[in-house]
Amino acid sequence: MIYLDNSATTKPFPEVLDSFKQVTEKYYGNPSSIHRFGADAERLLSKARQQAAQLMQVHAEEIVFTSGGTEGNNVAIKGIALAHQNRGKHIITSQIEHPSVFEACRSLEELGFTVTYLPVNTDGVVAALDVKRAITKETILISIMHVNNELGSIQPIQQIGEIAKQYPKLFFHVDNVQGFGKIPQKLENSGIDLCTISGHKIHGLKGTGLLYVKKNTKIFPLFDGGGQEGNYRSGTENVAGAVSLVKAMRLILDKQSREVENLTERTALLIKKLEQINTVIINTPNQRAPHIVNISVPDYKPEVIIHALGEKEIYISTKAACSSKKPDESAVLSACGFNKNISESALRISLNYQTTEKEIELFCQSLTETIQQLSEVMG
Numbered sequence: 001m002i003y004l005d006n007s008a009t010t011k012p013f014p015e016v017l018d019s020f021k022q023v024t025e026k027y028y029g030n031p032s033s034i035h036r037f038g039a040d041a042e043r044l045l046s047k048a049r050q051q052a053a054q055l056m057q058v059h060a061e062e063i064v065f066t067s068g069g070t071e072g073n074n075v076a077i078k079g080i081a082l083a084h085q086n087r088g089k090h091i092i093t094s095q096i097e098h099p100s101v102f103e104a105c106r107s108l109e110e111l112g113f114t115v116t117y118l119p120v121n122t123d124g125v126v127a128a129l130d131v132k133r134a135i136t137k138e139t140i141l142i143s144i145m146h147v148n149n150e151l152g153s154i155q156p157i158q159q160i161g162e163i164a165k166q167y168p169k170l171f172f173h174v175d176n177v178q179g180f181g182k183i184p185q186k187l188e189n190s191g192i193d194l195c196t197i198s199g200h201k202i203h204g205l206k207g208t209g210l211l212y213v214k215k216n217t218k219i220f221p222l223f224d225g226g227g228q229e230g231n232y233r234s235g236t237e238n239v240a241g242a243v244s245l246v247k248a249m250r251l252i253l254d255k256q257s258r259e260v261e262n263l264t265e266r267t268a269l270l271i272k273k274l275e276q277i278n279t280v281i282i283n284t285p286n287q288r289a290p291h292i293v294n295i296s297v298p299d300y301k302p303e304v305i306i307h308a309l310g311e312k313e314i315y316i317s318t319k320a321a322c323s324s325k326k327p328d329e330s331a332v333l334s335a336c337g338f339n340k341n342i343s344e345s346a347l348r349i350s351l352n353y354q355t356t357e358k359e360i361e362l363f364c365q366s367l368t369e370t371i372q373q374l375s376e377v378m379g
């Protein structure tokens, strides 16, 4: 099998599975229970929180464990909007956000909020100046992703953070689901108030994730109950999930510091080889995350190519589902100004730190053969 769909999800690291299993077996107490067994689980959870905070260079009380990226984004966006609506009801985001941001904003529009969906340039990048220009007295939140999940384009988070700092009354949320472990992202003194991470994108487990919430940031809790996770997210804590997430974070950050050049080189090799296939068009910009390549094979349905490759146990994907556009058109690519022919035939290939040159060669060879076979069928 050649797995090149790592932006959809990743294979858990064995160490992550081990830590989940160990904690589940040995520390299954409820951290809220007052007996010693509960206190042991509570201690473990609090250690995991401290370690996550250390890895992100923030404070332990700023870490809220969640079930993943979708929850983190919803808690951040709706939580800020509902808690601060008396100050204003305007939100700024971009046209290329993941559905968990985009649809959360759409829901808020139904509740009377106004949302500015900023355009992007042909490289899939939002202009920091556009963010600044969109700010009004009513603006309470800016939500811009770090790395786009379809194109791999990188947003000017640092610059937007500097802008956000000049408006102390508004909050800045970053969806860092695709950037964490690939591109360093400083939080301290960055202007970022909230930042989402998902476990299963970094070789952790599905159902794990965290939201960084800067100290003294008030958010309206979406779940009411026992007041766990600093009252941001009630519900019995997933202690084993939190411990395994921290393990995945540590391992991926270690890989980021030691192996990111290798990953960048392998992605460059992939692009070079794809450029040699004359029916393939590269959509990913030159300035991109080290692991995502987006291509189009115009006139060929992406699903057909994906299934044909799947027959050979090679796995890649098409765009993320987004309800605002026709089902077969990528909303991200059309926001970048790509024509319909390109945005309806997009494919995403996403690597991980273990992807080998051999796998890349085999993939490109199989893609060439697949296109050749399909063109024969199509006559």
Ligand SMILES: Cc1ncc(COP(=O)(O)O)c(C=O)c1O
Residues within 6 Å of the ligand: 007, 008, 067, 068, 069, 070, 071, 073, 098, 100, 145, 147, 148, 149, 175, 177, 178, 198, 199, 200, 209
């Ligand atoms: C940029 C981005 N944000 C958020 C999410 C949602 O994360 P999860 O699958 O953990 O809910 C994804 C998943 O594809 C993503 O790519």
